[in-house]
Amino acid sequence: MARRIIIGEQEFNVPDKFPKSGFAVALLLVVLFMLWSSIYRVELEEVGVLLTLGKYSGETKSGLHLKWPAPLQKVIKVPVKRQLEMEFGQRGVKQQSGRRINRSEIEEESLMLTGDLNVAMVPWKTQYRIGDAFKFLFKVRNPIATFRDMNEAVMREVIGDRSVNEVLTIGRQEIATDMEQKLQEMCDQYDNGLIINRILLQKVLPPKQVQDAFNEVNTAEQEKARMINEALGNYNKIIPRAKGEADQTVQQAEGYATDRVNRAKGDASLFNDLLAAYKRAPEVTKRRMYLETMADVYPAVKQKIILDKDLEGILPLFPFGREGK
Numbered sequence: 001m002a003r004r005i006i007i008g009e010q011e012f013n014v015p016d017k018f019p020k021s022g023f024a025v026a027l028l029l030v031v032l033f034m035l036w037s038s039i040y041r042v043e044l045e046e047v048g049v050l051l052t053l054g055k056y057s058g059e060t061k062s063g064l065h066l067k068w069p070a071p072l073q074k075v076i077k078v079p080v081k082r083q084l085e086m087e088f089g090q091r092g093v094k095q096q097s098g099r100r101i102n103r104s105e106i107e108e109e110s111l112m113l114t115g116d117l118n119v120a121m122v123p124w125k126t127q128y129r130i131g132d133a134f135k136f137l138f139k140v141r142n143p144i145a146t147f148r149d150m151n152e153a154v155m156r157e158v159i160g161d162r163s164v165n166e167v168l169t170i171g172r173q174e175i176a177t178d179m180e181q182k183l184q185e186m187c188d189q190y191d192n193g194l195i196i197n198r199i200l201l202q203k204v205l206p207p208k209q210v211q212d213a214f215n216e217v218n219t220a221e222q223e224k225a226r227m228i229n230e231a232l233g234n235y236n237k238i239i240p241r242a243k244g245e246a247d248q249t250v251q252q253a254e255g256y257a258t259d260r261v262n263r264a265k266g267d268a269s270l271f272n273d274l275l276a277a278y279k280r281a282p283e284v285t286k287r288r289m290y291l292e293t294m295a296d297v298y299p300a301v302k303q304k305i306i307l308d309k310d311l312e313g314i315l316p317l318f319p320f321g322r323e324g325k
Helices: 018-038 103-110 133-138 143-159 164-168 172-190 208-280 282-300
Strands: 002-007 010-015 039-042 047-052 055-060 063-066 073-078 084-088 111-113 119-121 124-130 194-201
Touching: 018 039, 039 047, 039 073, 047 133, 055 133, 073 133, 084 143, 103 111, 111 143, 119 164, 124 143, 124 172, 143 172, 164 172, 172 194, 208 282
Parallel strands: none
Antiparallel strands: 002 010, 039 063, 047 055, 047 073, 084 124, 111 119, 124 194
16 A cells, blocks of 8 residues: 655655555465464374375374475374264264254164064164275265165165064174174275274164064063973973982882892792702601791790690690680
């Protein structure tokens, strides 16, 4: 700017000093901006991707670094050591960049068709991290949205190979494992630099329209399982006891049979010994057997009357009525 000065009848334009001061301030601001844009800091869990005139030129680790001022060089900080999480069919407190916050769209994410043509609501979380910053930024356009679509596609494929009972009950861990494997294979195929850490299945439910019927079926299945467990418990209690009693009876019978056989063999051996003795001395053996028999019989007789066979002329008196004495 210039000021007008009138001397007499003449008018002069005199340059002002303020423009020089304004230029200096502007130059100072430009220098400060260049210095500010030349220094950047990378956190411990991040890596800095350096772009020179828009072209990839390298990566920098954590700490303070210098670069050419913008727009010559630019740094994109990528959290390669941070575990990231993406939700499907539900949303936590932290919304993911305004992506599908409509309730009907959230429910549509988790609505799955099973292999037996039933429908189930399958919400889940995918925990992942960025393994390669270069691939994540430059190999796939809009990697986060693409990764979300990949998650939905893989989960629908996995659920479509299983029945609704597997999805709702026993197949959850297998579904999560299969999902992790297939999703990682797709990430490697797309070369997007992402690494899958874990798939977390949330509470799987049938659709609201049929949830009451599914609850009744589930209750019936639980009751069936309870009754089967009770029957198995009784079976495991009664059958071993019956087998033990049967084994005991068999062992007793075998013992009794062994005892009878041994007794019979002993009696036969005794008879053979007696027969051999009788053949050697018939009279002696006959008398010994008579005496042994009498020795066994007499002690059992309460009243004994002994008569001499050669007695004559005397009338024997029998004490009838005194049998007990």
